[in-house]
Amino acid sequence: MSEPPAKAAPTEPVEPAERPEPPKAVRALLRALRWLAQFPFTIALVAVMIVIAILTGTHITPLARLPWYHDVATGLPAFKQGHWWTLGTSPWFIAHPLRVIGALPLVVGGVGWAEAKFGSLRALGLFLAGHLVGALGAAGTLALASHNGWPWAAQVSRALDVGPASGAIACLVFAMSTLPSPWRLRARYAVVAWAAIGLLYVGKIVNVEHAIVVGIALLVSGLLPAFRHPAGRPTVREWRLLGFVGLIVIGVVEVFALLIPFNSPLGQNDPVTPTADVIIDLVAIAILANGVRLGLRLAWIATIVFACFNLATAAIATVFLPQALDLGLLDEPGILFTSILPSSVLWLAQLIVMLLGRGAFRVPLLHSRRTFAARTLTRTEALDRLREFGGGNISWMIGWPDNRHIAVGSGVIAYQAHAGVAIALGDPIAPKEQFGIALDEFARSAEHAGFVPCVFSASALSDENRPAGWRSAVIAEDTIVDLPDLAFTGKRWNSVRTSINRAAREGIEFRMCTLADEPWSVLAQVRAISEQWSGDKGLPEMRFTLGTVEEARDPETRVGIAVDAEGSLHGITSWLPVYGPGGQIRGWTLDLMRRRDDGFGPVMEYLIAESAKHFAEAGYEFVSLSGAPLVRPEQEDPGPVDFVLDRLSETLEPLYGFRSLHFFKRKFHPRHEPLYMLYRDEGDLPRIAVALTRAYLPDATLRDLASSAASARS
Template sequence: MLRLPATVSVVVLVLAAGVAGQGLWTPTSSQPWWDDVSYGLPAFAAGQWWTPLTGTFLVVAPIVYVPTLLGFVGMGYLEWRRGWRVALAFFGAGQLTAVFGAAVFLWAGSAFPWPWAIELAATRDVGPSGGTMACLAACAGLFSSPWRQRIWILIFGYAVVGFLFIGTLADVEHLIAVLLVLAVTRSFRVRRASVRERRLLAFAISLSLGVIQILGLVVATYGPFGQTSPFRGPWVDVLVDATLIVFVSNGLRRGRRWAWVITVGVALLNVVLAALYLLVRAVAPLVAADLGLDESNVAIASSLLWLSFIVYLVAARGAFSSKRRRDLRGAGDHSPSADDARQLVRREGGSSLSWMATWEGTQYLRTSAGIVPYQKHLGVAIALADPLGPADGARDSVLEFVTAAERDAVVPCFFSAGSSTRAATPAGWRSLVIADDTIVDLPGLTFTGKAWGHVRTALNRAEREGVAFRLSTMADEPWGVRQQMRAISDSWVGDKDLPEMRFTLGTLHEAEDPEVRIALAVSAAGDVEGFLSWLPIYAPGGRVRGWTLDLMRRREGGFAPVMEFLIGASAAAFAEEGADIMSLSGAPLAHQPADDEGQIARLMAQLGSVLEPVYGFSSLHRFKQKFRPRYEPIYLLYRDEGDLARIGPALVRAFLPDASLRQYAAAGLDMVRHG
């Protein structure tokens, strides 16, 4: 009550009037005082100018109280966001404008031989729906893009369809209230919507038009163009339209020019045919009856929707120019290669994950400032980590990648990006922390104190048991050692229901890179107890400033603290070489969300719990905490929540490109078992 005084007060007045006038259980229209309180053109003609006030707080029938009270949700939300004065202003102005505007419209329409307008001009009504509809329309402007455009389309579509196909006095009032708010707030601007959003709206509108035309044939309608009976009308026209809509709708979503051209052609054909129907009915009514054009009211009403759609398509025409391509098109004539990415990382430096951009399966977009590595899966372009190139060019690279993806009708996102890329994304983009990069600072590193006891224990035990440590590369190791490494890795993979994960997680193939270092733990007998792979982290100018942990493999039943030993010994060796940092990478889906990170972050944490039996992300994260790292957030960056339904499956495909349905099913059963 304290937060929504205006909304609660109006609702109380409506309920109180319902009790006093018995409208909560008896139709108000059947009361003897109906003509004294209801508004409409007859009331104004009789000089009853008070009726807009009295009629606002009454409801025509008991069942109508349900939608009436639900309509106040919009007023409540508007008051919550903008205050009681704004909410009351929109409610009052919307209600009065809707009531008087409908009366003026019907007064003018009834002057012509227009049966629908003449009938409505003699109609009275009650209810606050004009005001609540105005508040609901005003709420659309409170949302950020792209939800603002989506909500506006829904509200405006509801009002127009109600006016054209249902055609009651209330529907006329609803449309006038929505048009009032649209004119006052000017919060719906097609040209300010993104390319992707304009395509998505065209896709949704085209499907909606098909559904509306079909429903108009199977249900009775009574709108401005006359009354129709169920299952009578231009079935051939509707069938052709529906078929073409199904054919071109996905092309509109993907921004294809041919789909835009066909849709505009279909819309123009509908408008021209409707004009011909009206002309024949006006000039030769008998001929129109013989041709069955007296049942063309649905087609004529639909033509106005098609006309509005033409206006939208013309305004948004720039969004429909994409052509089918395998790679995104960027600056320059040729797409970069993995060697180009390597050279750029060495020259300009990169993040702890930048070397992953050189892996097989990565595609590259040349930008004016550098290179964006990405993979395309299921219509989603997933940029890997941060753009490559100078730090001051990150914003340009991000914007050019987003533009190229939207031009080619794919969903852009950045996975495992850092804070600098997050700051470079366009306004309105969302971010989600998906992991925490665990960074160990190497200068001055000593394994002293209680916190490093586990590392000292592992190092001392290795010395006692004759387990040796060495840093090497795969190419420098003898054939026998490489075979042991492959056997250990194959054994680890064989224990999983799903194959090795890819994308940001490497395999032995990536470890064969001569710039990737291998940390080996070898027993006195020559057995490989375990091994790690380390990816280089370059500083500008070509200096290696650190190393990123990738592979972690151990021999089953071997030296127990082998991972603590390998990581601790690697840290000591890197520190001695003068490296600045050592990244233990981030465990996916192991981030614990804070209270202010939102529901999606909490859902990601729950997903990590479900996947824990299969991949042990949380266990890995807890293991890395032993090395006292500092944390830097790693983000998934995306346009809005509507993209997550496509990004999720695309990430699954990126991480598990070779998994089969049987393997997914087996992993699912394993999750259920561990419940």
């Protein structure tokens, strides 16, 4: 028998070679293509418009000069001739090469936004509907108006128009309905003002179409269930914003009427107003607008007087118009109407806004009189309520200097005022079920006093109970070490045990004390160490949520010190009490951390570990290592506000080491709780940023900030 053939040795499975990662430029291109794939209709619309403009030569020649213009443009003359197909041809053309500057951004912004929100088919439907409503609505309106002998209507009714603007505006208005409050109201107010000014002060057929599309789109989007939002009165802030924008619009229109001749529904305008008069009006309007923005009572009264004066002037001029014509004072009545009536319409709208929102304009002119309507509390009263109701891990800071205290129901809120912003510190001191009421009352009182309200370093409970429509952003992480069963055993505590053992070998002792009771020699060393630390930073010590030696001297604050056999201090930590309801201290929060430059190396690990052991033996529940400002949890999805805070954190890191401090605290394996900043909306953020800078660095000059930022970048 022959032997069976030998089996082939099993072959090792060959792993597929890893594909090389494409270059960064290729990856960016692929991401851009995937993003653009969301907008097929917008891209196709823009591409068709560009191709048609190039093929027909209208990218360099106005379409009206071409012989076939009347065959593609819509308007009352086209419909009278039976050219109904122009409804389908007109949206793909641009009437004049210069109109591309306005048309393309409007198409890309309006249609693209609607396509991103509603999908390609719905965006196409909105675009076509807007185009039909604009073309047919303008033709119908002008047909009715021109029969009444209205010169403007008779002239405009003979005009033709092309372009995608009406459809794009419809898409834009519907997309705006998806905005959150208060941006939705602001956007609608802006588009209505734009359409009204165009109609009153330009008065061409395109302006008629745009005004009709805006009006119909706003009406329909407000009636459709998918776009309907709960109705409600504008807030105090919104009334002030409406009044401010209205005055700015009036100022812009006065400049427009001074520089540009026009033929509007109210007559023809040839600029005749003296420049000096307009400049005086603009200065007055600018002063009034700023006062209205702040809610000043005096600005409200002055605006009412201005509006009534303009309306009274228009009424008197209209009443005495026949006499002026008979006496030869006027050659054309249209001159009077054109110079007075358009601005009078705007002043009438402004007067209505100011009267309806009169409750929003009660702020006194003098800063000394801008106080909260709520009752002011003393520091002692505020801390008494803190002991009664309990508070958060940073609530003891409400007793620090520069904080003001107001009563909110049975509780209290502490705040600081900087740059027109009232920054509430931490959670309200109140029963937890009253947090929402307390925050609402604080926001309302701040707005009526002319301040921008903001809450800084609030807990998740405050975030859940923030006022309706407010936003929130995570601005820090609180690091908490639970004390029951705390033991520095196991591999993960190696670095902490090493610091404790090394301190014993080098004769370093730990002592928990009350700094206010310590002898002068100890206090002098504490001050010297703190001054050495702050002197190396190039900026003054930070305040607000970061205490100094003066706060550490509070009799209720505990201070841990590391001292050697000669009595020399190597480092200090201060701990703030965390009260629970009924005056019981539940835990302690780390505040001041200072070490001597040439002292015991791991003194901070040693001090924190020994302090935690001390508080654990005393029966407390936890210690908070406090939150590092401007440090966001890694697992949080960043938003636009977070990106700004991250950049600010990176800038300040070389100076204050917030992130380094946050990583240092990980040695103690804490659990983390987010801390929030609560604010009305993104429009407040620039001013809040200035206010927080002043709160944290009240003694820093502009030169200090600039030089420190430059050194940090280098």
